[in-house]
Amino acid sequence: MGTVKNKENVREASCKEELTAMRDSIDILGGKWKLLIMRYLTNRTTESNHFKKIQRGIDGISAKMLSKELKDLELNLMVTRTIQDTRPVTVNYSITEYGTSIIPVTDMLVQWGLNHREKIRD
Amino acid sequence: MGTVKNKENVREASCKEELTAMRDSIDILGGKWKLLIMRYLTNRTTESNHFKKIQRGIDGISAKMLSKELKDLELNLMVTRTIQDTRPVTVNYSITEYGTSIIPVTDMLVQWGLNHREKIRD
DNA sequence: GCTATTAGTTAACTTTAGGTAACTAGTTAC
DNA sequence: GTAACTAGTTACCTAAAGTTAACTAATAGC
Numbered sequence: 142m143g144t145v146k147n148k149e150n151v152r153e154a155s156c157k158e159e160l161t162a163m164r165d166s167i168d169i170l171g172g173k174w175k176l177l178i179m180r181y182l183t184n185r186t187t188e189s190n191h192f193k194k195i196q197r198g199i200d201g202i203s204a205k206m207l208s209k210e211l212k213d214l215e216l217n218l219m220v221t222r223t224i225q226d227t228r229p230v231t232v233n234y235s236i237t238e239y240g241t242s243i244i245p246v247t248d249m250l251v252q253w254g255l256n257h258r259e260k261i262r263d
Numbered sequence: 264m265g266t267v268k269n270k271e272n273v274r275e276a277s278c279k280e281e282l283t284a285m286r287d288s289i290d291i292l293g294g295k296w297k298l299l300i301m302r303y304l305t306n307r308t309t310e311s312n313h314f315k316k317i318q319r320g321i322d323g324i325s326a327k328m329l330s331k332e333l334k335d336l337e338l339n340l341m342v343t344r345t346i347q348d349t350r351p352v353t354v355n356y357s358i359t360e361y362g363t364s365i366i367p368v369t370d371m372l373v374q375w376g377l378n379h380r381e382k383i384r385d
Numbered sequence: 386g387c388t389a390t391t392a393g394t395t396a397a398c399t400t401t402a403g404g405t406a407a408c409t410a411g412t413t414a415c
Numbered sequence: 416g417t418a419a420c421t422a423g424t425t426a427c428c429t430a431a432a433g434t435t436a437a438c439t440a441a442t443a444g445c
Contacts, residue, residue, distance in 0.1 A: 205424080217383070395438075
């Protein structure tokens with residue numbers, strides 16, 4: 142007890158827990174589109190974001206994928222879906238209060254991506 | 264000039280740039296393993312991290328995937344690979360100075376993952 | 386010579402993520 | 416009645432991601 146080996150084992154265990162937590166994040170937010178959708182929505186929280194508008198805003202995403210990803214995000218309480226009584230009907234998607242917890246992550250990823258392009262150019 | 268439409272277009276454009284940057288990040292760090300490997304390495308910068316040790320530390324990763332992902336990360340200047348003159352030979356992987364730029368991202372993802380599990384449990 | 390360690394590689398396979406295109410359905414305008 | 420808008424859905428397919436297991440090669444101990 143109190144040995145170096147024990148300390149090592151404790152750290153090892155807490156490391157595993159961290160990796161498990163990150164695995165969860167990756168499962169939920171991973172793939173080609175989810176973080177892009179979240180970022181798009183956080184950039185326009187004050188406006189209405191209907192399906193077609195989001196699709197136009199995110200280059201290359203198909204209706205099928207957008208629909209599927211939005212469903213997943215809704216299940217994970219990240220976005221809400223509200224049907225608007227307009228002609229033709231529009232469906233509004235917006236980020237939830239809880240969903241804003243992802244903003245620090247996307248902020249970092251934007252910064253990192255910008256910086257990495259610089260870095261690699263050498 | 265100076266119209267609402269113009270402002271909107273400018274914001275639209277900067278949003279696209281952000282999404283492009285994040286796409287880069289996702290391309291480089293996406294998938295099941297890369298961020299886990301980076302996290303594992305940042306948790307033990309002071310020690311030697313040879314291939315087998317990393318594989319034991321990250322549940323479920325195969326030699327093939329670990330090898331491939333480490334190569335990718337090396338290409339992107341995130342980790343260095345050094346052959347150690349031990350018997351049997353060991354190969355050490357460590358995070359680069361530049362690679363530490365990813366720590367804020369993995370920190371966030373660990374926190375987010377822990378928090379999300381709580382959230383969903385309701 | 387057999388076993389075990391290291392660090393991978395290779396081939397063969399399965400799974401899943403994602404793409405494409407055609408389709409439904411409700412409404413409006415011409 | 417046909418075209419156009421909205422928001423999807425469905426079926427079919429491909430390509431990429433990932434898994435499994437067997438193998439190489441160098442070295443050491445028994």
